[in-house]
Amino acid sequence: MSPSDRAQPNRAQSGRRNRGRGPQGPGRSGTRGATKPADPARLAAFEVLKAVRVDEAYANLVLPHVLGRLGLEGRDAAFATELASGTLRQQGTYDAILAACIDRPLAKVEAKVLDVLRLGAHQILSMRVPDHAAISTSVDLARSKVGQGPAGFVNAVLRKVSRSSLEEWVIAVAPAREKDHDGWAAVAFSHPRWVVERLAEAVGRDQVDALLAADNVPPAVTLVARPGRSSLEELGGAPTAHSPYGATLESGSPAGIPAVAEGRAGVQDEGSQLVALALAEAGLESRGPEVWLDACAGPGGKSALLAALASQRGASLVANERQPHRAGLVRQNLLARESDALVPGAAGVVAGDGTRAPFRAGVFDRVLVDAPCTGLGALRRRPESRWRRTARDLDVLIDLQRSLLERAIDLTRPGGAVLYATCSPVLAETQGVVEHVLSARSDLRVEPIAATVGQVPNSAGPIAGTVQLWPHRHGTDAMFLALLRRDEA
Numbered sequence: 001m002s003p004s005d006r007a008q009p010n011r012a013q014s015g016r017r018n019r020g021r022g023p024q025g026p027g028r029s030g031t032r033g034a035t036k037p038a039d040p041a042r043l044a045a046f047e048v049l050k051a052v053r054v055d056e057a058y059a060n061l062v063l064p065h066v067l068g069r070l071g072l073e074g075r076d077a078a079f080a081t082e083l084a085s086g087t088l089r090q091q092g093t094y095d096a097i098l099a100a101c102i103d104r105p106l107a108k109v110e111a112k113v114l115d116v117l118r119l120g121a122h123q124i125l126s127m128r129v130p131d132h133a134a135i136s137t138s139v140d141l142a143r144s145k146v147g148q149g150p151a152g153f154v155n156a157v158l159r160k161v162s163r164s165s166l167e168e169w170v171i172a173v174a175p176a177r178e179k180d181h182d183g184w185a186a187v188a189f190s191h192p193r194w195v196v197e198r199l200a201e202a203v204g205r206d207q208v209d210a211l212l213a214a215d216n217v218p219p220a221v222t223l224v225a226r227p228g229r230s231s232l233e234e235l236g237g238a239p240t241a242h243s244p245y246g247a248t249l250e251s252g253s254p255a256g257i258p259a260v261a262e263g264r265a266g267v268q269d270e271g272s273q274l275v276a277l278a279l280a281e282a283g284l285e286s287r288g289p290e291v292w293l294d295a296c297a298g299p300g301g302k303s304a305l306l307a308a309l310a311s312q313r314g315a316s317l318v319a320n321e322r323q324p325h326r327a328g329l330v331r332q333n334l335l336a337r338e339s340d341a342l343v344p345g346a347a348g349v350v351a352g353d354g355t356r357a358p359f360r361a362g363v364f365d366r367v368l369v370d371a372p373c374t375g376l377g378a379l380r381r382r383p384e385s386r387w388r389r390t391a392r393d394l395d396v397l398i399d400l401q402r403s404l405l406e407r408a409i410d411l412t413r414p415g416g417a418v419l420y421a422t423c424s425p426v427l428a429e430t431q432g433v434v435e436h437v438l439s440a441r442s443d444l445r446v447e448p449i450a451a452t453v454g455q456v457p458n459s460a461g462p463i464a465g466t467v468q469l470w471p472h473r474h475g476t477d478a479m480f481l482a483l484l485r486r487d488e489a
């Protein structure tokens with residue numbers, strides 16, 4: 001597709017729908033006539049949606065493969081990435097709009113056709129693609145992937161979608177905000193209603209809209225310079241506000257930075273860096289070289305930072321992960337590339353069930369339980385995950401979280417510390433789990449998180465002394481941290 005094939009701004013419509021006009025994305029083609037091949041960038045986005053829907057793939061993992069297979073680079077790759085990720089993120093809003101444009105339930109629309117319609121809606125309503133280009137390329141896509149009949153249907157539906165702006169559509173199809181805030185927010189901010197309710201409970205009604213809006217903004221790439229192995233100077237970029245090891249990547253790819261390519265630095269949200277730091281900085285009475293455990297380590301981002309911090313303090317880290325293939329990823333993250341041995345500070349990787357971990361009771365000085373959770377605090381970086389989780393997942397996860405935390409406390413020596421963390425702010429997974437475990441034991445107390453993490457402003461968690469970070473306040477994932485101290489015997 002040559003630059004001259006790119007569509008021009010549609011002046012007739014720009015006033016009516018009041019949308020910004022600028023780059024139009026890769027080329028266009030007509031809605032009639034000979035079958036045209038689908039535009040490669042739109043085809044890539046379509047394939048990503050299909051992999052997410054059919055194979056339960058993660059969009060961010062499948063995207064590079066699809067882009068590579070279709071030979072997309074530069075602007076075309078960026079366009080396909082925004083198209084796929086933005087469509088998945090905004091799917092709730094687009095489905096409400098499409099439902100108003102189609103005279104049968106969306107469940108009765110063929111899944112591939114619905115994917116094409118969602119992609120078209122995203123281009124029309126949220127990207128700066130002129131309507132005629134968005135509609136004609138969607139028609140081409142439908143014709144090449146599904147057939148002539150669906151192509152006509154796509155044409156008719158997207159023409160209806162293009163008659164109003166996103167803001168006008170939300171007013172038309174969402175419940176009235178004053179009558180049903182959560183129903184309105186579910187459509188306006190594209191979150192399942194149960195998620196809106198749980199997040200509102202955690203952050204407060206006055207803040208929930210800001211949180212939901214922040215969930216829809218892809219985060220900047222944050223890097224970590226693992227101490228003793230690399231430095232912030234090697235990373236470039238702007239230092240993060242709270243983690244002394246973090247920097248925000250300003251441009252380019254992390255893989256192009258030698259320290260990242262060599263495993264001495266990595267990509268890691270600032271909130272995750274603060275979790276590792278909170279465990280390392282918990283004040284413990286010295287009893288000789290410490291042994292630390294990361295009980296739920298896969299894929300190993302926090303283990304890599306913990307090992308570096310342990311090495312600086314003369315301690316050693318054991319990393320445990322239930323799923324063998326994820327334990328393999330932890331091992332890779334802990335390998336010193338130059339020698340094929342584990343990095344300084346890392347003592348070993350175990351593939352075991354953390355609820356029955358094969359270690360002696362009381363053997364560890366510090367234990368991290370970075371618990372499997374709904375991940376509702378990391379929606380910014382996983383566009384499809386909000387549609388995968390259901391409220392029913394919570395019950396299973398809460399049981400597992402309690403068991404993992406209880407076992408972790410048994411493995412911690414008297415006087416030692418356990419850090420319980422989730423990348424979810426849902427109270428049942430944070431406050432609920434900690435209070436449940438506290439109520440069952442007499443040898444445990446919550447200790448205020450001091451040092452670096454304790455100084456993050458406006459980060460008080462739901463139990464005194466705990467910390468809750470937020471995307472809209474701190475620019476991090478919504479990590480919850482509770483430091484539990486086991487009493488001396």
Ligand SMILES: C[S@@+](CC[C@H](N)C(=O)[O-])C[C@H]1O[C@@H](n2cnc3c(N)ncnc32)[C@H](O)[C@@H]1O
Nearest residue numbers: 296297298299300301302322353354370371372
């Ligand atoms: C939130 S993730 C941990 C992320 C990791 N700490 C990091 O920073 O890369 C939770 C991990 O717990 C693992 N897990 C789930 N059930 C477990 C169990 N019973 N024992 C140990 N690990 C478990 C999951 O496979 C997942 O890798």
